[in-house]
Amino acid sequence: MPVVSDRSARVRPRSARRARRCGPMSSRTVESDIHQVSHSLPEWQSRLPSWQPALDARGMNIPELHSPDLAAAHFDFDSIVIGGGAAGLAASMVLARARRRVLLIDAGAQNNLRTTHAGGVFLHDGEAPASLYARALEQLAVYPTFKRRQALVTSAGAVDGGFRLVSEPEGLPPEVLTAKTIVLAQGVQFSPSKIPGADALWGTSVVNCPFCDGYESRDLHVLVAGTSDYLTHMAAMLPAWIDDLSYAEGTEIAGMKRGTEGLEVRFTDGRSETFGRAFVQQEWTQRTALADALGCARLDDGLLQLDGFGQTTVAGVFAAGDQSANAMQVNLAVGSGHAAGTGAVFALVIEPD
Structure with a gap:
């Protein structure tokens, strides 16, 4: 052009x-x-x-307004993306392709890293999440304005015209970083299961998403375990994928372990039964309190309140992924990450005089 x-x-x-x-x-x-x-x-x-890009009279972007030099020099980065899962990687790609100075900070704690396949991911059906993330990082490495650090972000706050955060790489002193925008994509933390043995089997014999694992479970004898509300919900959902289903409240299960014939489940009444897989209710909490420290508002269900481009109620702070979605799926995380990255680019290149 x-x-x-x-x-x-x-x-x-x-x-x-x-x-x-x-x-x-x-x-x-x-x-x-x-x-x-x-x-x-x-x-x-x-x-x-x-939020709209500046255009010339022919409806084309004015190239001068997309220069990397547009960012204020006293900020370390145009945008810092916190979290290296599907959402954070997608946001980083949008920012890097817009030639923004973007830093991805990742603690490497994605919930699905132990999963051997990611079912239903567009163009990558069945590929392991760890493989998807590694491939995305290889592609991001091509862009000269992209950087990545393995660290944990422990605090964040606003400064004039942007944000300051503290990053703590493992084994190294804390580092203070500044950016004009932030993308929160650190996800949520699954709470330990109340069913003994379930956590060790998470992502293999124990799952919780029918859209991710329902099809692969279609011919298995499957146990569904959780509260009565969860069982009612899953009883309406899972028969679309699976025919052979059994249901039990979590309090009825004494333990789970992987056996030679499949998933061995012991019940509190002394019975034992072998299943091909179990769908177990999973509770979660926010992985960090960064959004709250920055003053971002939440909805009644605890998810972050966002606009159509992933911006929170704090200007310049965007969010994507599980902490802002009712359904925790890779495809949805990628989409929300792309939207948040787009919103951050708009915020960076369209600046008031």
Whole structure:
């Protein structure tokens, strides 16, 4: 796509435009400059909402407004993405491709790393999550404005024009970093199961998402365990995938372990039975309190309140992935990460005077 002009141009209301020197013709104005290139800009350009890219008269992005030099020099990064799962990787890709200086900070604690396959992922059906993440990092490494650090973010707060956070790499001193925007994608932390032995089998013999593991369980004898509300919900859902189902409240189960014939389950009444797989209710908590420290509002169910581009109620703070979604799936995490990355780019390249 040809560059419209090699001059630095900014979209301003007509009333705000003023004369400037332009080579030997000192009487030329910003209006005449832009008119010479692509005719005068329509009036609606001066009323662009804060999230919309600036366009020239032909509806094309003004290239000068997408320069990496646009960011204030005193910030370490244009955006810091916290969390290296599907959502954080997707957000990082959008920012890197927009030539934003982006740092991905990841503690390597994704809930699905132990899962041997990710069912239903678009174009990658059945691939292990760890493989998906490794491939994404290989692709991100191509972009010169992308950086990654293995660390835990322990605190975050606002500073003038952006944000400051503390990162603690394992075995190294804490590091203070600044960015103009933040993308929260650290996900949620699954609470320990009340069923003895279930946690050790998580992601293999013990699962909780029918969209992720229902099809692979279609021919198995499957146990569903949880509260009465969970059992009622799953009794309506799982028969779409699985025919052979048994149900038990979690309090009726004394323990689980992997046996030679499958998943061995001991019940509190002394019975034992072997299953091919178990769908077990999983409770979760927010992995960190960073969103609360930054002042981001939550909905009644504890999820973060976001707009259509993943921005929280705090300008410049975006969120994606499990902490803002009712359904915890890789596809949804990727989509929300892409949206949050897009929103962060808008916030970075469309700045008020």
